[in-house]
Amino acid sequence: MITCSYHRVVTKLSIAAAAVDWYSIGARDLPWRRPGVSPWGVLVSEIMLQQTQVSRVEPVWTAWCSRWPTPASLAAEPVGEAIRAWGRLGYPRRAVRLHSCATASVQRHGGRVPESLTELLALPGVGTYTARAVAVFAFRQRHPVVDTNVRRVVARAVTGSPAAGPATTGADLAGVEQLLPADPESAAATSIALMELGALLCTARAPRCPECPLSGSCAWRLAGSPAPTPAAATPDAPAANARGQRRSQRYLGTDRQVRGLLLAVLREATDPVPTARLDLVWPDAEQRARTLASLVADGLAHQVGTGHYALPA
DNA sequence: CAAACGTGGGT
DNA sequence: TACCCAAGTTT
Incomplete structure (x- = not known):
């Protein structure tokens, strides 16, 4: 009872602490994490990183922020320039939305990226994850930040399942909330550390458990690292059909x-x-x-x- | 809520 | 070589 819940708290705080400790030596030096990056720079990075690998975002982010260091500088240009500068990052509607974010910041927020979750969520292309990421990483507020990496780390380390289940925003946020320290700065550090851990070690395909600071207490490891159930169909990748025929191509000809x-x-x-x-x-x-x-x-x-x-x- | 929305990295 | 999957959001 008391002992039980006490240990549960200790374990969860240990996960946060271990991840944060590891982050100090294991994290990548990404340009949008460097000191002095503006909230606008953070917002640009978060939009670009939606469903897009870090390695592809880096050069585009650098050129973008150099050319448009403020929302006003982007808002002053035609949206077509944003689309062109977006290059081959994919999902180019994000470029249009980012341009709209710039316009909205100028028109409604005095040229600055807004700070509140509510105002951030009102920006085009900014959903649950991105609003929280900006509020936490740019403005150091205390909120759970839950992306696919965090969901996977929590699924394995805490729940003991091999992969994160389907996204359920409410439950996911509540679950991560339990892991966060009370202090906003520590909570922010924990969120970044969990994301980085998921991106570098606790990966979807071939996790690097021997290098993971959580491996000693990871519920999934302790359960023998069970493999995920076979053909889980994802939205964009339907599994083989009833006759066992090969799956349709997802992209070619679409x-x-x-x-x-x-x-x-x-x-x-x-x-x-x-x-x-x-x-x-x-x-x-x-x-x-x-x-x-x-x-x-x-x-x-x-x-x-x-x-x-x-x-x- | 399922489907649409780009393009390429990693195994 | 396939094929999964990537710091999601919108309709």
């Missing part, structure tokens, strides 16, 4: 691919592109028309005159 092909042409052009040139990137005229229209609807492309397209002004 609207996603065609959008990417089309947008790449617009991004690299300095002048409006004639539709005849866009016709070259994909043979199916109907799919081309559909995806081009979707790019325009998403604010990623703009029709110029009758037969030309360009990045939006």
